[in-house]
Amino acid sequence: MHHTTTLLIEVGALLLLxxxxxxxxxxxxxxPIPLYLFAGLAxxxxxxxxxxxxxxxxxxxxxIGVILLLVMLGLEYTASELVxxxxxxxxAGLVDGALNALPGAAFALLLGWGWVAAVVLAxxxxxxxxxxxxxxxxxxxRLGNRETPVILSVLVIEDLAMALYLPxxxxxxxxxxxxxxxxxxxxxxxxxxxxxxxxxxxxxxISTMFSAKDPEALLLGVLGLTLLVAGIAAQxxxxxxxxxxxxxxALSGPVAHNATELLSPxxxxxxxxxxxxxxxxxxxxxxxxxxxxxxxLAVITMAxxxxxxxxxxxRVGIAIPGRWRAGLGLMPRGEFSIVIAGLAVATPGIxxxxxxxxxxxxxxxxxxxxxxxxxxxxPWFKKWLAERSAARRRxxxxxxx
Numbered sequence: 001m002h003h004t005t006t007l008l009i010e011v012g013a014l015l016l017l018x019x020x021x022x023x024x025x026x027x028x029x030x031x032p033i034p035l036y037l038f039a040g041l042a043x044x045x046x047x048x049x050x051x052x053x054x055x056x057x058x059x060x061x062x063x064i065g066v067i068l069l070l071v072m073l074g075l076e077y078t079a080s081e082l083v084x085x086x087x088x089x090x091x092a093g094l095v096d097g098a099l100n101a102l103p104g105a106a107f108a109l110l111l112g113w114g115w116v117a118a119v120v121l122a123x124x125x126x127x128x129x130x131x132x133x134x135x136x137x138x139x140x141x142r143l144g145n146r147e148t149p150v151i152l153s154v155l156v157i158e159d160l161a162m163a164l165y166l167p168x169x170x171x172x173x174x175x176x177x178x179x180x181x182x183x184x185x186x187x188x189x190x191x192x193x194x195x196x197x198x199x200x201x202x203x204x205x206i207s208t209m210f211s212a213k214d215p216e217a218l219l220l221g222v223l224g225l226t227l228l229v230a231g232i233a234a235q236x237x238x239x240x241x242x243x244x245x246x247x248x249x250a251l252s253g254p255v256a257h258n259a260t261e262l263l264s265p266x267x268x269x270x271x272x273x274x275x276x277x278x279x280x281x282x283x284x285x286x287x288x289x290x291x292x293x294x295x296x297l298a299v300i301t302m303a304x305x306x307x308x309x310x311x312x313x314x315r316v317g318i319a320i321p322g323r324w325r326a327g328l329g330l331m332p333r334g335e336f337s338i339v340i341a342g343l344a345v346a347t348p349g350i351x352x353x354x355x356x357x358x359x360x361x362x363x364x365x366x367x368x369x370x371x372x373x374x375x376x377x378x379p380w381f382k383k384w385l386a387e388r389s390a391a392r393r394r395x396x397x398x399x400x401x
Contacts, residue, residue: 011057014043018272033132033334034363036272040279041287041359058277062342064227065274067244068267069335071226073130073159074248075260092150092312093157099304101126107297113351119172120344123165124358125301127158129334129366131271136329136370140377147322150313151329159245162336164189169340173347191233191246204252212254219262222251271335278338278359281345286356294360302331302365302372321385325376332369337362 017039018032025032104125108118133151137143167187198206210221226247233243251259309327318326341358344350375381 007057014039014276015269015272018276022272032272033129033275033366036275037279037359037363040276041282041284042279044280044282044284058273058280061270061273062277063240065267065270065272065277066335066339067226067230067240068263068270069131069274070245071222071248072260072263072267074245075251075256075263076248078249078252089150089153089157089312092154092308092315093161095311096154096157096308097126097161099308100301103300103304104297107293107300108351111293111351113354116172117344117351117354119169120340120350120354121357123162123169123340124333124337124361125297127162127333127336127340128155128305128330129332129336130155130159132332132334132366132370133329136332136373139370140373142325142329145322145325147309147313147318147326147329150316150318150326151309154308154312154330158336163245166340166343169343173343173350198250206250207252207255210251210255210259212258215258215262218255218258222247222255222259222263223266274335275338278342278355281342282355282359286353287360290353290357291360294357295364297357298361298364298368301333302369305330320389321376321382324381324385325373328373328375331365331372333362333365 018036021035021039022032025035101122105118105122107125108121109115113121133155137148137151142148171183209225210218212218226244229247230240230243233246234240248256306324306327309325309330310323313323313326337358341355345355
């Protein structure tokens, strides 16, 4: 009974704190993710007031948070849209992977952490935060801009790549070797293809299992299906998060729309729990030694994200201001980076500083990314672009025929 009482007090106090932090973050126009991470650091191992009774609750809640983040992301797309975006944005996705994964891998090797840590850090620096970026686009009023579909296409490519990367990473971390990794990748590819085919051909049939007019039954049914498929996917070493994403892809129409509205509060709750749990699992005393490396890595990979977005927007004929908005908008890393680091931290033998580096890295990109995304709206930047454009026109006119 005493344990239960302590659990209620710790969980209630921390959730109340998260609510206040969320309000503060929105008041100042920043993402609440760094504040949630700071809260976890403050109350985790080595923090100001370590919590003990609620640690198991937050561990389970963190897993549910990842699943809900991914199913909600999947609900934003239909299977046909996903396939169409994959075809159109494939070249940009390759550029994105090369420019942003390789610096992370090289950084780990330079630090002497070994090739397994290099695979982990490559994923951490590769994937942008869909949640943070979506909020930034909405806050800046850019959802209707011409470059926004380019940004979303890059994010979709990254999400699909994670469906292949995560099971491969899981196999690598488990030490199953090249054969085990190949088998895990083959299973992942087969599962993704099967689910996409089912979603494209029978998505409407799956949606008819639920009634969009009955909120209670819809919430329970979609949440139950998501957790069931996520668990089965995890059992097949495909990743629970990827399984949840594919469930979201399979649902369509009014069912998907209403499920999004019903699941949004749950996603916000458990996503906050997820970020707090990552902070709880990280000793803040480990961060100062890796702060400078994290800052250097953030500067490098935020610059490569700008190049990624600029090139992707240029390929489809977006004007120069839109190219800069696309590049600067892709900089924040978040949920997937934390997921990847969390998988690595739970594996014995991985460099112990990796979690601290990932936390510091995500904090830097999540705090600075949304602020830097505003640069194209500043008058001085618009003036600089206009001067550059005028200089290019003068050069073109002066050039001999």
